[in-house]
Amino acid sequence: MTDASSAQTQASADNISHPPGTSNSDSAFAAEASSTSVKRKVDDLGPMDSKLDARDDKRRKGTAPIKEEYLVKSDDIVEPRPPQDEVDDDAAEAFHHKDRQALGHNGKSKRREKKTGQNKARDFGSSRDQVGLCTSRAHHPEFSPDECKFGDKCKFEHDLRRYLQEHKRKDLTTFDGVCPVWQTKGRCPVGWKCRFVGSHSKEVERDDGRRELILVQDETRMAEYAATSVEEEGPGVANAITPQQRFDLTRRKVGTPKSDQFLKWLDTQVQGQRQRLEAGRPDRSHRNSSSPEPDPEQGAVNGDHKLDSRATFVDPPLRPSEKRRLYFGAETPVLAPLTTQGNLPFRRLCTSLGATFTYSEMAMSLPLMQGQKSEWALIKAHESEVQPPTFSLKGGKNIVYDYDQSKDLCFGAQIAANKPWLAIKATEILTTLLPKGLRVVDLNVGCPIDLVFRDGAGSALMDSPPKLEKMLRGMNLVSGETPVTVKIRTGTKDKHPTAQKLVERLVLGAGQTAGDPCGVAAITLHGRTRQQRYTRSADWDYISETAALIKNLNEKADGVADTIHEPDERDMPNGHKGSRHGKVFFIGNGDVYSHEHYYDHIEHAKVDGVMAARGALIKPWLFEEIASGQYIDKSSSERLSIIEKFCRYGLEAWGSDEMGVGQTRRFLLEWLSFACRYVPVGLLEYLPPNIQDRPPRYKGRDELETLMASDNYLDWIKLSEMFLGPAHKDFQFVPKHKSNAYEMEAEG
Structure with missing residues (x-):
């Protein structure tokens, strides 16, 4: 199958028109139409809807403009598509915290949740062998296993041939029947449990005439692949702490x-x-x-x-100006921190398609400090993410003083906390145990999830500026050479934005702790409030105003004359050549779905960089479009090859045994719940496409394209079976969002 980056087709301008009266560049404004919901009237326009309405009366707001010949009709009436949920953009934020309710002292739920359009506490069933193989046999030849310490009391299978014939499902024939992990690493860490074990095992005849099953290793591949120090990790995994380090964290033996x-x-x-x-x-x-x-x-x-x-403060830590310099620009598209979907295989996929910078899923500070394996798994990165970025500076000019691209990285960790001591200690632990694996430590001040908000973390910090400033100041002082950044929203309440006041405080400092800037190297603003969520388009007008404010603050043109509040130049990050003052980078986030949106925001909103979330989930090749500056009309076979690549990356990350295949399938289906929303640009009447638009029923240009457009999760499972084989009999998948989710109120 061809690679995703090959055989790309540019959408023809002759076949796909822009709205009448608009140019290609102007049409980016026409993409901000808002979808409708029960709680929002059809006439209730979002911030950008009026621009679309004024430019094109023919394009129906909230509906993807699909060409007539592809629409599915019944009695000459276009069949509507069942309504879909306004899915969290960041994306499905904090799933492993959201799906569990906060508990009181008696173990009962603190409050009864409203019925919403989301399936919470989902059960994914189990993907396991009927009877598992004992670990004393899993990696050894048939006649020379290790001794089982449980002896006759062991509940696992000890007879290798019986396990392979009766308890383990047949080998997969996908990927040409070759184990992707073994193909990369030269050995398979799951041994006989591998669903492709036939590709790295054989039967040999011994001198006594007996035939023995043995595992095969490829010495050449093993030599080419540098073995990691943590044997439990998959190929190319970075930022994995050792079992001893995790044990020390659980016993509070790691000092701060x-x-x-x-x-x-x-x-x-x-x-x-x-x-x-x-x-x-x-x-x-x-x-x-x-x-x-x-x-x-x-x-x-x-x-x-x-x-x-x-x-008590004789030996001060590093100042922000002594940290590694950062750079954000039009050349560096950023993949947003995405919980659930922002897993290692998906980030690796986006990196291969052109994403310059990536972030971990949001990790909670206290579980990190306690050494919880599930939380540290979120910080793992692929080796491609801990390499220097490969972009070329515009005009070849280094606009940031002392920025060294060879020392920069692609991957940052995002954390959340509700108290200063948690954020500060977690930052010191991260930067101490992973000194060369993190580009930045980013504090999440945007998570809207009720459970996180009620605990005082995420977007709740927007309403507690003094606490937030203490957090960021402390994080900056303990993070060594690793810069500290922050991601915020426009505010917590609809029609009451507070981000600009907060930004001014973060850039200049409020003087309540030390009187100087807290030293954040970059601020990312998601153009929605917590209460608003995703019922309307992101407010890029507000983002633009905030960008102008930050520019003024960076240039000291904000009119602040009182020298008491004048920031100390030593506390300013990312200094300019020829300037005493540092630069705080500003990144905009929200509704980026095409290269036209991307470059329009760079040019008109005057942001330093743009972050993509849902747009990258729906079409990961968005980064290819940004790099090429044109729409890429992926064929169904090319899109299928991207799915194949994700499956390969998933097996390498989570293992090629029954559990690893099940894990890969589960996260593939989570991603396909977004990818099914993609409408090929070759089917659209007008461009640019709008991320808020929902298509009516339509048929693709071939059967596979139609299957990929299905919003039925059973069809997603069919796609997964093309590469992962039939699903396990105990595997379950419940879509996160119900079909009637339009009835859900915006939280808050």
């Missing part, structure tokens, strides 16, 4: 000296502020310094107190 130092100083500052308030004296601690210094005008008590706090 920098965090302890800063938190002790922070407590001293808070106590000092309380004393000054009680004494009725003004707070004059917002000086132009990041370490506390005595102020003789504040009296002997407060002066001595600040001297004591300074004594």
